[in-house]
Structures are given as C-alpha cells and as structure tokens.
Amino acid sequence: LESAYSKDGLAFPSLDDPFRPTPLDQDAALAETRRLIVAAAAQLIATVRSPVEVLQEYAPGMYMTATLGFVEETNVADIIKEGGAQGLHVKAISLRNGVDESYLARVLRFLATRHVFKEVTPNVFSNNRISSLLVKAKSVQAINEDPVAKYDGAPLASFVASSADVALKSVHLFSPFLQNPGNAAAPFNIAFKTEAKMWDWYEEPGNEWRARRFTAAMKGGGDRFPPQLFTSGIRGDALSPDDVVVDVGGSIGSVALALYKAFPNLRYVVQDLGKQIDEAGKFWEANAPDAVSSGRVLLQVHDFFTPQPVKNAAVYFLRVVIHDWPDHDAKKILSNLRDAAAPSSKLILFDSLAVYSCEDPSSSVPKKVPYPLLGNLGIGGAGFATGLDLQMLTLFNGKERTEDEFRELGRVTGWKLDSVTPGPLATMVFSVI
Numbered sequence: 015l016e017s018a019y020s021k022d023g024l025a026f027p028s029l030d031d032p033f034r035p036t037p038l039d040q041d042a043a044l045a046e047t048r049r050l051i052v053a054a055a056a057q058l059i060a061t062v063r064s065p066v067e068v069l070q071e072y073a074p075g076m077y078m079t080a081t082l083g084f085v086e087e088t089n090v091a092d093i094i095k096e097g098g099a100q101g102l103h104v105k106a107i108s109l110r111n112g113v114d115e116s117y118l119a120r121v122l123r124f125l126a127t128r129h130v131f132k133e134v135t136p137n138v139f140s141n142n143r144i145s146s147l148l149v150k151a152k153s154v155q156a157i158n159e160d161p162v163a164k165y166d167g168a169p170l171a172s173f174v175a176s177s178a179d180v181a182l183k184s185v186h187l188f189s190p191f192l193q194n195p196g197n198a199a200a201p202f203n204i205a206f207k208t209e210a211k212m213w214d215w216y217e218e219p220g221n222e223w224r225a226r227r228f229t230a231a232m233k234g235g236g237d238r239f240p241p242q243l244f245t246s247g248i249r250g251d252a253l254s255p256d257d258v259v260v261d262v263g264g265s266i267g268s269v270a271l272a273l274y275k276a277f278p279n280l281r282y283v284v285q286d287l288g289k290q291i292d293e294a295g296k297f298w299e300a301n302a303p304d305a306v307s308s309g310r311v312l313l314q315v316h317d318f319f320t321p322q323p324v325k326n327a328a329v330y331f332l333r334v335v336i337h338d339w340p341d342h343d344a345k346k347i348l349s350n351l352r353d354a355a356a357p358s359s360k361l362i363l364f365d366s367l368a369v370y371s372c373e374d375p376s377s378s379v380p381k382k383v384p385y386p387l388l389g390n391l392g393i394g395g396a397g398f399a400t401g402l403d404l405q406m407l408t409l410f411n412g413k414e415r416t417e418d419e420f421r422e423l424g425r426v427t428g429w430k431l432d433s434v435t436p437g438p439l440a441t442m443v444f445s446v447i
C-alpha cells in the first residue's frame with residue numbers, strides 16, 4: 015500500500031487526518047490488498063486475544079451502533095469540524111448541542127478507543143479519518159434550522175443514523191422472531207407495531223424525516239456505482255442506441271443517472287412508488303434537466319408486484335432491491351419481469367453476494383485465499399455483506415443470497431443465471447430461459 019501511494023507521490027493517509035478521497039480509493043488491486051490485510055489483522059486479533067475479552071467486546075456490540083447514532087443525531091462530528099482541526103473540548107461541544115459534557119466525554123472516549131474520533135488531550139476530541147465521514151453536508155446552523163432535511167447530501171451519515179434508529183429499535187426482537195417467524199413479517203413490524211412494510215410506514219404522518227433520510231441515503235448510490243459494473247456482464251454488442259433499460263425499484267434513479275451519463279444514447283425508465291418518483295422529478299431536474307423533457311428518461315410510478323408495463327425492454331435491472339424481500343416476494347417480482355420480457359431481454363441484479371466463510375468449491379468464481387484466512391476473508395471481505403444480511407432480516411425478513419440461491423430464484427421464475435461478477439456489489443446477469 016505504501017509503495018502504491020508513494021508511486022503517486024502520496025503518503026499513506028494517517029488515521030489521525032480527516033478522510034480525503036484520492037483515485038487510489040477506487041483501485042481494485044489495492045482494495046484487494048486492503049481486504050487481505052484487514053482479514054489477517056482481524057484473525058490475528060481473534061487468535062491472540064483472550065477469548066474472554068473477545069466475548070466481552072462482542073456482547074455489548076450494540077453500544078457501537080448506539081453511540082454512532084447519538085453523535086450523528088447531536089451533530090458532534092459537524093460541531094468538531096466547525097471548531098477547527100485542533101479539536102474541541104467537550105465543554106465547547108456541549109455549548110453547541112446542549113448535551114451534558116460528561117456524557118459526551120464518555121461516548122467520545124468509547125468511540126476514540128475504537129478509532130472513531132481522536133482524543134487529542136484529555137476531553138478534547140478531533141475528527142479523524144473515520145469520524146470525518148460522519149460529518150453531514152450542511153452547517154450545524156442550517157441543520158438546526160431545518161432538521162427534517164438534516165441528512166440531505168449525506169448518504170453515509172444517513173445510513174449510520176438509520177442503523178441506530180429503525181434497525182437498533184427492532185433488533186431486540188430478533189431472537190423471538192427467528193424462533194417464531196410466522197407471528198410477524200419481520201422484527202421491525204413487531205417493534206413498531208405495524209403491518210406495513212418499512213417503505214409504506216415511512217409514508218405515514220410523523221415519519222417525514224425518516225422518509226427524507228432514506229432518500230438521502232439512496233442519493234449517494236450513483237456516486238458509488240461505476241457504470242462499467244452495468245456492462246460487466248453484458249456482451250459489448252448486446253445494447254443498441256435507443257434500447258430501453260428499466261431501473262425497477264430505482265428510487266430517485268441515482269444509478270440510472272450514472273448510466274445515462276455514461277451511455278446517453280440508451281432510453282431509461284425509472285420506476286418506484288409515488289413519493290420516490292416525486293423526489294426523482296426534482297433529482298433529475300437538478301442533475302440532468304434535459305433528460306426527462308427530451309423523453310430519454312421516463313420517471314414512472316410502478317408497484318413491482320403488479321404486471322410490468324414496459325414490455326420487451328433490453329434490460330431490466332434492480333439494484334439492492336431483491337435483498338429487501340423474502341423468497342416468495344422475490345419470486346413474484348422476478349416473475350412479473352419475466353412475463354414482460356422479450357426472448358433477448360436481460361435481467362441484471364446488483365446485490366451483495368453471500369459468500370460462505372469456508373472454501374466454496376461450487377462457486378463459479380472460486381477464490382483461493384491465503385491460508386489460514388477465512389474463505390470470505392472475514393470482516394475484511396464479508397463484514398459489510400453479513401451485517402447487511404441481518405439488517406435485511408431485521409427490517410424486512412429479506413436476505414443476501416448465495417450464488418446458488420440466486421440461480422435457483424432465477425430458475426423458478428424463468429431466468430437463467432449467465433454470469434456473476436463479484437465485487438462490493440455483485441452483478442448477476444440473467445437471460446430468458
């Protein structure tokens with residue numbers, strides 16, 4: 015890593031400094047190097063640490079979520095940033111967010127002990143590489159003036175905040191749900207005493223701020239979505255000008271926007287529920303004003319449990335949608351697309367791939383990892399995906415699926431899995447059976 019950075023005339027970033035993006039953050043070979051180092055370091059810790067201490071650290075793991083949510087809600091990283099690089103005393107943070115300074119000190123010390131924030135001198139905290147990503151996109155004053163819009167432009171902060179809100183408030187019902195899954199749709203539904211799916215519940219009065227936060231989280235999607243992912247599983251000659259690409263459950267269409275910019279001669283349809291499509295109108299107006307008026311991009315209200323109105327599209331794609339649904343619902347969604355498809359249509363799913371923690375001889379992309387690391391590289395490889403899997407279970411009884419599970423889901427709905435391109439989001443390309 016150091017030599018790769020020095021080749022670009024850069025020092026390897028210090029944990030003490032705020033995060034500054036560089037092109038090397040996107041370099042695939044370096045990402046693999048990082049994963050191996052993290053996998054090895056985590057395994058080394060698990061190996062040498064007293065197992066008692068390991069469990070003492072893991073069992074109260076909820077405090078990580080709770081403290082991150084608290085600092086996000088009370089704008090701590092934002093306040094520290096506005097205070098300057100030298101850091102701020104908890105008294106000064108308290109003056110701005112009204113939280114007792116001794117509570118702040120204890121929360122920030124818990125996090126600094128885990129490398130989120132740095133305690134520069136006693137009770138003085140600065141942002142470091144990790145905590146700097148908790149900073150939202152607006153000034154603290156603007157946040158206080160319009161709290162509902164607090165997470166606009168800050169997708170990662172939105173993700174952190176919603177993990178500490180709906181997910182944390184639901185997860186204490188995890189074990190009862192798993193033991194009696196017939197009693198409710200998901201732990202979320204028991205916790206919030208609702209039969210509604212989380213999206214529909216967001217639309218209820220009083221939840222406007224949650225709906226807005228969710229949209230903010232989704233708006234970051236396109237930035238983290240390199241368009242070449244889209245073509246990675248499709249033959250170069252498979253798409254022609256004016257071919258129709260449907261972004262099913264596309265939210266505001268941040269992924270379709272990235273694709274539209276990369277492949278402007280295709281036609282796009284972004285489909286979602288009403289509120290998302292209303293937001294999509296504003297999003298496209300701000301980012302590609304001609305796209306909708308020229309007819310290249312159509313924003314369409316569509317419930318994917320009803321027949322798909324766009325027939326014979328070249329591509330139907332769903333990004334992080336199928337993992338929201340249990341198998342019986344996922345099958346309905348894919349069957350509706352199959353009914354609308356032409357023989358040449360492709361279905362592309364972008365989702366995290368569940369990878370066994372041991373070796374998987376049946377995988378179409380077998381990966382040899384250095385002995386004695388875990389088959390999925392542990393938290394270095396599958397940390398986020400395994401966490402997301404349980405988050406989907408908690409919120410929706412959804413799931414991240416293995417390659418075999420995707421193949422089977424396709425097979426029973428009339429789609430053949432042609433290729434799998436692994437990555438932080440895997441690309442699964444299906445053709446019509």
Ligand SMILES: C[S@@+](CC[C@H](N)C(=O)[O-])C[C@H]1O[C@@H](n2cnc3c(N)ncnc32)[C@H](O)[C@@H]1O
Nearest residue numbers: 213232235263264265286287316317318333334
């Ligand atoms: C996790 S988000 C993914 C959004 C988008 N694909 C992206 O990657 O940015 C799931 C989306 O599914 C949409 N959704 C949920 N139920 C739906 C339904 N019945 N019909 C259409 N869209 C739905 C939600 O509104 C939400 O925008």
